[in-house]
Amino acid sequence: xxxxxxxxxxxxxxxxxxxxxxxxxxxxxxxxxxxxxxxxxxxxxxxxxxxxxxxxxxxxxxxxxxxxxxxxxxxxxxxxxxxxxxxxxxxxxxxxxxxxxxxx
Amino acid sequence: xxxxxxxxxxxxxxxxxxxxxxxxxxxxxxxxxxxxxxxxxxxxxxxxxxxxxxxxxxxxxxxxxxxxxxxxxxxxxxxxxxxxxxxxxxxxxxxxxxxxxxxxxxxxxxxxxxxxxxxxxxxxxxxxxxxxxxxxxxxxxxxxxxxxxxxxxxxxxxxxxxxxxxxxxxxxxxxxxxxxxxxxxxxxxxxxxxxxxxxxxxxxxxxxxxxxxxxxxxxxxxxxxxxxxxxxxxxxxxxxxxxxxxxxxxxxxxxxxxxxxxxxxxxxxxxxxxxxx
Numbered sequence: 001x002x003x004x005x006x007x008x009x010x011x012x013x014x015x016x017x018x019x020x021x022x023x024x025x026x027x028x029x030x031x032x033x034x035x036x037x038x039x040x041x042x043x044x045x046x047x048x049x050x051x052x053x054x055x056x057x058x059x060x061x062x063x064x065x066x067x068x069x070x071x072x073x074x075x076x077x078x079x080x081x082x083x084x085x086x087x088x089x090x091x092x093x094x095x096x097x098x099x100x101x102x103x104x
Numbered sequence: 105x106x107x108x109x110x111x112x113x114x115x116x117x118x119x120x121x122x123x124x125x126x127x128x129x130x131x132x133x134x135x136x137x138x139x140x141x142x143x144x145x146x147x148x149x150x151x152x153x154x155x156x157x158x159x160x161x162x163x164x165x166x167x168x169x170x171x172x173x174x175x176x177x178x179x180x181x182x183x184x185x186x187x188x189x190x191x192x193x194x195x196x197x198x199x200x201x202x203x204x205x206x207x208x209x210x211x212x213x214x215x216x217x218x219x220x221x222x223x224x225x226x227x228x229x230x231x232x233x234x235x236x237x238x239x240x241x242x243x244x245x246x247x248x249x250x251x252x253x254x255x256x257x258x259x260x261x262x263x264x265x266x267x268x269x270x271x272x273x274x275x276x277x278x279x280x281x282x283x284x285x286x287x288x289x290x291x292x293x294x295x296x297x298x299x300x301x302x303x304x305x306x307x308x309x310x311x312x313x314x315x316x317x318x319x320x321x322x323x324x325x326x327x328x329x330x331x332x333x334x335x336x337x338x339x340x341x342x343x344x345x346x347x348x349x350x351x352x353x354x355x356x357x358x359x360x361x362x363x364x365x366x367x368x369x370x371x372x373x374x375x376x377x378x379x380x381x
Binding site for chain 1: 138180183213214215216217218219220242243244245246247248249252253275276277297302303306309341342343344
């Protein structure tokens with residue numbers, strides 16, 4: 001079994017260059033997240049489904065100060081089971097694991 | 105210049121071929137895919153395999169793009185194992201076609217027992233014929249579990265060399281699993297559901313540039329057939345060397361695909377339309 005190749009051993013951009021290049025784009029995306037949550041609020045009272053529960057919990061991962069946020073958020077949205085399901089009743093995916101299994 | 109090693113051109117327009125050629129695409133590989141609906145008979149797959157091996161290469165050649173393909177029944181249509189085995193039985197006669205590189209895109213979709221049975225049938229076919237394998241990993245919440253199940257399944261076929269198997273649609277939570285076991289990995293550049301060009305370049309910066317490629321997986325859904333040149337632009341924006349850009353968008357796919365003995369990215373003079381067809 002071979003090992004994954006090592007990281008590229010040079011940083012293509014400095015920290016400041018990364019912020020210069022990407023801040024405006026990601027400021028806009030942050031506002032999109034806020035606007036999405038505001039849109040849900042305006043739609044009226046209700047209870048979050050499993051997707052929005054996972055979404056709000058994922059936002060907390062952004063702010064925990066730990067590295068590899070992308071990997072950890074993807075894992076957070078993932079089905080944690082390890083064996084094949086008996087049968088596939090749908091073809092699509094919802095984007096978040098449904099802990100009570102209604103999405104399957 | 106680039107290779108798009110995963111794109112479903114039967115679902116795309118001639119305008120897309122024009123845009124891809126102008127952006128520098130010289131060769132593509134097209135895995136067999138789900139049509140967006142379940143085909144009603146194995147004969148439907150016979151016709152589809154003819155399209156992939158006969159008519160689509162001619163269409164691509166009109167734009168100076170070399171077309172290659174992979175054959176299978178996609179995991180989205182594998183829930184009926186009797187039907188799926190009838191389709192798999194059609195594949196050997198098409199393996200003689202000169203643009204067929206191997207078996208793909210096989211894999212799992214919802215990670216069901218029947219999907220696993222048909223994945224193993226495809227792996228047996230590839231093992232028996234010493235073919236390259238292109239593997240689809242599931243979408244979204246099913247990807248991590250499905251990827252791990254697929255890697256376990258491939259290890260049950262000792263004649264399949266991981267260096268001849270590409271695990272596609274990796275993201276940040278699956279790339280390391282794939283690379284650590286010696287497989288190749290593909291990153292699919294999608295607007296919403298897989299990697300953006302920016303995240304794909306992040307993954308290269310994190311895990312290195314060996315045994316990795318990028319593709320558009322353009323199909324009939326929301327996708328972008330010129331996503332690979334957009335990732336090239338992203339690499340240049342970050343100051344990566346031109347040699348690295350070329351490695352991950354041309355050299356790596358060429359190296360993996362050439363193991364088939366049938367792949368070519370040599371310049372192709374655009375051909376005239378065949379007015380007899």
